[in-house]
Amino acid sequence: MKKFPDGFLWGAATAAHQVEGHNNNDWTEWEKANAERLAKEAQNYWQPWQQEKFPEMFNPANYISGRACDHYNRYEEDFDLAKEMGHNAHRFSIEWSRIEPEEGKFNQDEIKHYQKVILALRERGMEPFVTLWHWTNPIWIQNIGGWQNKKTIDYFLRYVEKIANEYKYLVNFWMPLNEPGSFVGMAFIQGSFPPQKRNIFTANLVFKNLMNAYRKSYAVIKKITPRSEIGLSHYATYMEPYKNRIRNRIIVPVLDYIRNWRFLDTVNDYNDFIGIQYYHHDLVNLKFGKGRWGPIEVKSENLWTNDMGWEIYPEGIYHILKKAAVYKKPIYITENGTADANDEHRARFIREHLKYVAQAIEEGVDVHGYFHWSLLDNFEWDKGFWPRFGLVEIDYETLERKRRPSSYTYEKIIKSNAIEVND
Numbered sequence: 001m002k003k004f005p006d007g008f009l010w011g012a013a014t015a016a017h018q019v020e021g022h023n024n025n026d027w028t029e030w031e032k033a034n035a036e037r038l039a040k041e042a043q044n045y046w047q048p049w050q051q052e053k054f055p056e057m058f059n060p061a062n063y064i065s066g067r068a069c070d071h072y073n074r075y076e077e078d079f080d081l082a083k084e085m086g087h088n089a090h091r092f093s094i095e096w097s098r099i100e101p102e103e104g105k106f107n108q109d110e111i112k113h114y115q116k117v118i119l120a121l122r123e124r125g126m127e128p129f130v131t132l133w134h135w136t137n138p139i140w141i142q143n144i145g146g147w148q149n150k151k152t153i154d155y156f157l158r159y160v161e162k163i164a165n166e167y168k169y170l171v172n173f174w175m176p177l178n179e180p181g182s183f184v185g186m187a188f189i190q191g192s193f194p195p196q197k198r199n200i201f202t203a204n205l206v207f208k209n210l211m212n213a214y215r216k217s218y219a220v221i222k223k224i225t226p227r228s229e230i231g232l233s234h235y236a237t238y239m240e241p242y243k244n245r246i247r248n249r250i251i252v253p254v255l256d257y258i259r260n261w262r263f264l265d266t267v268n269d270y271n272d273f274i275g276i277q278y279y280h281h282d283l284v285n286l287k288f289g290k291g292r293w294g295p296i297e298v299k300s301e302n303l304w305t306n307d308m309g310w311e312i313y314p315e316g317i318y319h320i321l322k323k324a325a326v327y328k329k330p331i332y333i334t335e336n337g338t339a340d341a342n343d344e345h346r347a348r349f350i351r352e353h354l355k356y357v358a359q360a361i362e363e364g365v366d367v368h369g370y371f372h373w374s375l376l377d378n379f380e381w382d383k384g385f386w387p388r389f390g391l392v393e394i395d396y397e398t399l400e401r402k403r404r405p406s407s408y409t410y411e412k413i414i415k416s417n418a419i420e421v422n423d
């Protein structure tokens with residue numbers, strides 16, 4: 001058995017737009033405009049086995065978040081399940097478009113709503129980790145150009161200030177931004193997320209605006225509640241050179257820096273802790289010719305994959321944690337999970353990743369907590385509802401919740417605060 005440190009935080013993570021239902025933000029509009037297209041494109045995008053297993057990908061309704069899991073109304077029921085699993089922490093996001101649906105007009109009912117959410121967690125002995133922006137913007141922000149417009153930084157700070165003042169006695173852990181790097185990549189480099197503008201200069205501008213917003217949010221929250229802890233939730237991919245070729249060995253550290261560590265380096269003085277979100281392992285191949293990422297081709301050995309075809313590579317979390325340790329900050333794994341509708345792999349996924357987390361801790365990496373992605377099945381952005389990431393399964397017809405078998409594996413680990421290494 002490998003023990004986790006006393007006081008280790010165990011939980012799961014969600015994001016407002018993916019679970020709450022009935023939001024009205026830039027994504028809601030984008031979904032309506034793009035659902036038909038996404039349903040048509042599924043044919044070219046997914047493998048035959050995926051198309052057969054998840055025929056709902058051809059239905060435009062799959063791409064409309066709608067009532068989602070109705071978590072907005074059912075959060076107590078959901079937190080009861082999390083408590084049953086032994087969670088002592090929970091990460092969720094506050095939806096800016098609910099709090100400030102019109103410029104400068106803060107909605108007191110919504111402020112009360114999230115206060116109730118936080119109190120519901122506290123009543124159940126769960127430490128709230130509050131994300132303030134998980135990729136969605138109010139429509140009035142979209143109308144001024146979103147994060148491409150510098151003014152968005154000031155507007156965001158005003159919202160951050162409001163929230164920090166409202167919940168300063170209730171929240172100890174704040175995460176102003178979720179994965180700014182992935183947002184920039186998906187929206188401005190790959191061009192699949194709204195506002196779908198593929199342009200390297202715009203990408204760089206948005207990146208800088210988000211960095212500034214992060215730094216300034218840190219200062220705003222610190223001033224209001226100096227004892228609270230603030231951190232970035234950061235996406236990190238474990239990269240290795242494909243076939244160990246020399247050109248790939250040269251490019252991997254460069255790419256690793258740009259994708260994994262550049263943002264963290266620039267905001268390092270503004271992090272009380274680091275939130276690591278780990279999903280991917282990439283074998284990087286430098287290939288001349290035009291691909292999705294320019295001359296870079298990403299390969300995967302596909303030895304063990306999930307419903308989305310993503311390679312499952314638990315060892316990667318260990319390498320990422322060892323690298324993140326150089327910042328000498330407490331680390332929380334704020335997301336790690338897999339799309340697995342039949343729950344065939346999730347128990348092993350959790351066990352294997354946690355074995356590597358335990359190993360990193362044993363070697364001195366200061367990991368303080370683990371949040372599985374996700375508590376519930378949810379709306380997986382431009383892929384819609386068919387990818388199932390939940391410890392809890394949602395029947396989207398009846399909204400019935402059902403714990404998946406793997407949630408009992410997770411519960412066992414949590415309740416013993418240890419993992420069996422030969423399991």
Ligand code: BGC
Pocket residue numbers: 015018178179182235277335373380
């Ligand atoms: C995001 C989540 C998303 C998950 C799985 C993370 O990068 O923060 O919103 O659902 O990955 O794709």
